[in-house]
Amino acid sequence: NPKIKLETCRKLAKILYFKGQANLHVFEDWCGGSTADLRKNPHYPLYPHSRTMVQKLAVTPQWTNYGLRIFGYLHPFADGDFVFALSSDDNSEFWLSTNHSPLNLHLLVWVGKTGKEWTAPGEFEKYANQTSRPVRLSSQRRYYFEVIHKQNDRGTDHVEVAVSAPAFLFHKFTIIESKHISLYVNESSLLMSDVDHIPQTAASHQRTSTKQHSSAADMLMEDxxxxxxxxxxxxxxxxxxxxxPSYIIKDFPLMRYQGLQFVHMSYIYPNDYTRLTHMETENSCFYPESPYYMKRFGFSRYMRLDRPNEQRIENGGRGILISIPFPQFVKKGAELNASITWRFTTPRRSSNRVIKRSKEVVTHSKNSNVNMAKKQIMNIHDKEVQGINKNSWSDRRREGSQREESENDNRADNEDLTPAPVFDTQVNWNQTFQVNQLDLHAKRSDWIDLNCNISGNxxxxxxxxxxxxxxxxxxxxxxxxxxxxxxxxxxxxxxxxxxxxxxxxxxxxxxxxxxxxxxxxxxxxxxxxxxxxxxxxxxxxxxxxxxxxxxxVGFRWHPFATVHFIVPVKNQARWVLQLIADMEQLFKESGDSNFNLIITDYSSTDMDVKKALQKSSLPRYQYVKLSGNFERSAGLQAGVDLISDDHSIVFLCDLHIHFPPSIIDTIRKHCVEGYMAFAPIVLRLDCGMTPAEAVGFWEVNGFGLLGIYKSDLDAIGGMNTRDFRDRWGGEDWELIDRIMQGGLEVERIYLRNFYHYYHSKRGMWNRRMSASLR
The missing domain is CATH 3.10.450 (Nuclear Transport Factor 2; Chain: A,)
Structure with missing residues (x-):
């Protein structure tokens, strides 16, 4: 049949055209070393940073904090049983299908699961799971495969897949070269928003057990x-x-950025657990003590040690232990802390310097009891001090030099110079103490604390x-x-x-x-x-x-006011698609249709933003195309100009935001027309972290996420597009100045489940790529 032959020839031509390469998807700016870390990336597997091709299954980008997904077809050069091997820094997986279908994919070999495992390049026998069992393949067929690789910020990044030919009895592994692989699909003419062709397989969606954090964020509990x-x-x-209110400063002359000083925090009841307690092992700024003080004394000043029935002075011939309870021996304002119990142990064989240091510490107290104890120490060890003087460090050095000069010294004499015995610290296991209830929140001020980004509301x-x-x-x-x-x-x-x-x-x-x-x-x-x-x-x-x-009177919120989310973008396809998907989920969960997504697009070339909005299930959206370099202020103002209802709320937004389900009504409650704007504090997620973990810090400095009625924004002049054209950063503070001068107040609270995704600035907005120096 000529039609069948023609179709067969077309398929063979397609296979030959695709041969020699495999698809490579790159996921940048994502920390962690395990493949499970890669799979929790919100863009994985459909929205990589870049899509390209690789000519062999051995890749070393010489970069950090990224993940790779390599997929395509494997073409065996012979019939027989093949053994596959995998090597990488850090974790990786090699999946192979039983035929050409991605649906029949199975995990064959892997390097680690926790992110701590790695190998040197070409090292295929470090772990038991690096090499596979023999797999029978046919040279007349092609087999779909995937390689998943995750690299952290350390080590020499690499991943390579090798194979042992059937003829070798003892496995001699060689890298799989270009002549044995082919593309799954040619993506060169596709936009980044085109994702229907990307295979979604057991490899891309497998959920391995992720490492559990030692203490989950209390903020993630239901509220x-x-x-x-x-x-x-x-x-x-x-x-x-x-x-x-008395704090309104309408028409008050302000210097630039001075308006921040007039923004105060609000108080919350009951506890919403926005304090990031799970981050305090890295940052304990919530407590008033300095890091130096905390390192030396910890929380001892909050405790009052109970006094023993009598002061114990034990002298077993080897040392003396004196327990001196404070605070009655320390004057007010003294350097030493009032709640600390000092213990001084003078070993039997110690140096002059040890004794001298002990005397200096004891003399900090001017109480007669302490002076008496000091005299006891000196009297008891008077003879011992004389012995120590005879065995000073200079004497020992001199004796050591004499031993070096004479190689025939008597070994028995050397044995007499035994080192001083070592004494362990005696622990008072039954020491009790008293403590008052500690409420550090009551001591906090409503001034914005720019020095602590974990404190919460x-x-x-x-x-x-x-x-x-x-x-x-x-x-x-x-x-x-x-x-x-x-x-x-x-x-x-x-x-x-x-x-x-x-x-x-x-x-x-x-x-x-x-x-x-x-x-x-x-x-x-x-x-x-x-x-x-x-x-x-x-x-x-x-x-x-x-x-x-x-x-x-007049200070009331409107439960049905329309909220307009305005987001300026340029060439950020994966984040734009993520934003649209998040807003669709927001509409599904809240059932609130009185919101509008406005995207101002600086002529993105990596996707058709307008088409993506048209395909979405959003109840309302608006799109405007702009030209030139990205300008945040001008982009936001272009979105404001699209709004015809002056009595609706404008929310000046960012592209990389995850919203809580209650965000629409939260904005409505805290925006009051003619009276108040709303600047919620967002939690910036750390690299490699998701909203399910809430690991990061509060962005206490930024006011870029702001809700305000359009009538109020128009009254203060809108966005400053003159002073902030080719740069951004500072336009939010300048806007706060004009809001305060306009007679409005700014509500400022830490907002639960409100996150800013981690991202670097590589390839963003107006930045350009430089040639690699490697």
Missing amino acids: PRDTLHKGERRLRVLPDCLYK LLLHPTDALPIVKAFMDQLNEKHKGRFTLVRVVNVVKRVDGSQGSRYLLELELKDLNGQLLRLTQYVYALIRHGRPRSRNFGLHRSRPQLVLCNP
Whole structure:
């Protein structure tokens, strides 16, 4: 049949055209040394940084923190049983199918699973799983294969697959060369957004056991705040009052970037566990002590050691142990810590320097008891000191030189010069202590702490939050005749104003008479009201100020306001696709269609952004194409200009963000038109970490992620596109200046489950690649 012959010839021509190379996908900027680390990369396996080809199965990019996926077809040169071997730094896997189909893939050999295993180049017998059992292959067929490789930031990076021919009884491994491999697909004409051709196999999606972190982040625990956006309402309960906080600085002249000094943190109740306790082994800045102090004394100053019934002085002939309990022997302000119990041990055979140092330490205390102890030490060891003087280090050096000059010294004499005995420290196992409850949160200020990026939200004490809730519930039931019962306090956010009165955001879960649950989210104002001075005994007596709970007129959030996420992009296909997928998931989980994704595209060449938006399931989106170099301020302003509703919220966003499911309603709650903008603090993930681990640090310096009503943004002049054209960094601080001068306040809190993915700046925006020097 001529048609069958023609089709066969086409297939053979395609195989010959593809032969000599294999597909290579590169995943950069991802830490870790195990293949499991690579598989948790959010871009793996469909969205690599680059897609290219390799001509043999031996690759060494001479780079760090990357992962490779090599796939294609293997063409055996003969029939028989082949043994495969794998070598790499760090971990790697070699998968082979029983035929040409990726569906029949099986793991054949591997180097390590934990990220700590590695081999030298060409070392194929270090681990038992590096070499395979004999595999029977036919030269008339092709076999689909995959190589997965992960490299960390150390060592000589390499991965190579070798094979032993059937004729060799004792395995002599040779690298698989170009004549024995072919492409799975030619990707040279495809965009980075084209992913339908990429095989998704057992190798790419296999889930191996990942290493568990020693202490998981408490922030990852379930919290009712995370689902508060479902079914909310407001109730008019309190009397109206004027909202005019004392910290508003409208029209106040500011120097550039000075507005940051007027942004204060809000307090949160109950504990939302945004403090990164799991990171404190690397950074303990939450505690007020300096690292030097912590290294020397630890937390001893928080403890008061219990005094023994009597001071023990033991002298067994080898030494003396004196336990001196403080603080009664140390004056206030002394350098030594008041809670430390010092123990001084004077060994029997020690040097003059040891004795001298002991005396210096003891003389820190000027108490007569300590001086008495010092005299005891000197009296008891007076003779021993004389002996030590005779055996000084200079004498020993002199004796050593004499031994070198004479090789016939008596060995028995040398045996007399035995080293001094070593004494172990005696441990007081039954030492007890006293401690007071430690509340370091109560000592924190609402000033932004730029020196500590793990501290998390300021915590509001229950004695502050619960009376406000009770007063509100009393007013609510008085008006609605006992219709509602408080089920739980979900969230309370307090903005402190010691002059006029503090503002509270109450988020409560209530139950009505029918047993139906409802969520109530409402701003209340604890107004400080001063009574008139009254006469008492022919003088004026100022009455004690009272807190009046009221409804701040005009200060209300709108539960159905549209939120516009504006993201400027250029040639970041994998991140754009990740953003679209995340927003689709956000819409699926929240069911909220009152949001809009606006992408301003600086003529990306690696994907068709508009087409990707059209193919998505997003309820609303807008796209604008820009030309020239990437400019963040101009890109954001171009997105703002697309919005026609001045009474909607603009959220100035970044491309590499992972949003919590409640982000839309969270932005709505903390943006109040004419009064307040919202600058949540994002958690920057460390290299190789995902939102499921929350390993990173809070970005306390950045204000680039900002929510504000469009009418307010227009009123302060929009984005500064004049001073921040070809650069970015600082445009967010400058915007804060104008927000504060415009009479608005900025709500600043650490936001749960709000992450910034790790990425380097290689190949981003306006950066260009330089030629390799290697």
